[in-house]
Amino acid sequence: MASTPRVVVCLSGGVDSAVAAYLLRQQGYDVSTITFWFWSFPGAPNYRGSTKCCSLDVAARAAAELGVPHEEIDASAAFRGLVVDDYVRRYRAGETPNPCGRCNRYLRFGLALEYAEKNGFEFVATGHHVRRVHEPSGDFSLRRGRDPDKDQTYFLYGLSQSELARLLFPIGEMSKDEVFAVARRAGLSAAELPQSQDLCFAMDGNAEFLFEPSDLEPGPILDLHGREMGTHRGLPRYTIGQRRGLGIATAEPLYVIDIDPQRNTLIVGTQAALFSDGLCAAEASYLADSPPDGVRIDAKIRYRSNPVGATFRRISEDQFALKFDEPQRAVTPGQLAVLYEGDRLLGGGTILRQASC
Helix, strand or coil: CCHHHHHHHEECCCEEEEEEEEHHHCCCCCCEEEECCCCCCCCCCCCCCCCCCCCHHHHHHHHHCCCCCCEEEEEHHHHHHHHHHHHHHHHHHCCCCCHHHHHHHHHHHHHHHHHHHCCCEEEECCCCCCEEECCCCCCCEEEEEECEEEHHHHHHCCCHHHCCCCCCCCCCCCCHHHHHHHHHHHHHHHCCCCCCCCCCCCCCCCCCCHHHHHHCCEEEEEEEEEEECEEEECCCCCCCCCCCCCCEEEECCCCCEECCCCCEEEEEEEEHHHHEEEEEEEEEEEEEECCCCCCCEEEECCCCCCEEEEEECCCCCCCCCEEEEEEEEECCCCCCCEEEECEEEEEEEEEEECCCC
C-alpha cells in the first residue's frame, strides 16, 4: 500500500498559499507548513503582525485554521545578504533592482527544498499563480497561470529541472476570484485580508530607510547635451523612464534617461531618447536548455509589461542579448528580462547597463 505523499507548503499568510495548503489537504496529501522570517537582524523593521509578504502571525493563524503543523524558520541573515544588501548595492550602481525575482531564485525555493530534504517531504508547494507541466520529453516546464492578471512565472525564471520535479503549484489553474471563493467556503480568514502590492521590506511603500544619508545626497540633473536643468533629491529615488518628481518645468516633457552614480548625476531627455532596440542580460538561467541562437522568443522586461517579440542571441553561459522586433521604452538596468515561447517560460536574466554586447 502506497504511503501518503508528504508536502510542505510555504505559507506566507496570504490567501494564495493558504488555499494551496487547503487544496492539497483535500487531495489527500500529508500537509505541513513553513514560514520564513526575514527580519530578525539588527535594525530590521518590526513586521510581526503585519499583512506583508511572509507575516508570521497571519501565517500561524492560517495553519491553525487548516489544522496542519506550522514552523517558523529564521532566514534573516541569508535574506539580508542575498536580497537586501544586493538591492542597496544595485541602487548605488544606478540600477533599479527586482528583489522579488532574486529572492525566489537565490533564497526562497532553495531553503524550502533543503528543509523538505532534511525532514522527509517529497514535495514543496507554494501559492504562485503558475502551472507546472510534465512534458512528453520528460522535462518539466512552467506555463503562465490561468489568471493573466496574476501570473507569476516572471519571478520563477531561475528554477531548475531538479527543483521543478519536487515543486507543486496548486492554484495555477485558478483565477484570483476562484481562489477567494475557495478560501471563503473553507472559512479561512485569509480571504478577508487586504492584498499588499509593495515590496515586502517597504515601510508604507518606502524603502529609503535602507540607505545611508550619503546615498540620498542631492546632485545635478543634466540634459543629453550636458546642460544643467535642476537638482535631484538622491539617485535611489529615481528610475529610468520616470517623469514625475523631477522638479523641471520645460516646454517638452523630460524623462530620466540614465543614472550616473559616479558623478551623482541624473540624465534627462525627451520621450524619444527612452527607446532601445535591444538589451544585454547577465546572471542568465534557463529552465531546460538555452534557446538556440537566432530564435524568436517573447520577452518581458518588467513584471507588468506585455511580452514583446525579440531575437535571442547567446553570448556566454551567463549572458544573452535580445534584439527587439520594435524599439522598447525604458529598458532598465537591474530589472529582469524574462523569456517565453508562447505561455511557456524559458528562462531569463538581469538587464545590464550597456545596450549592446
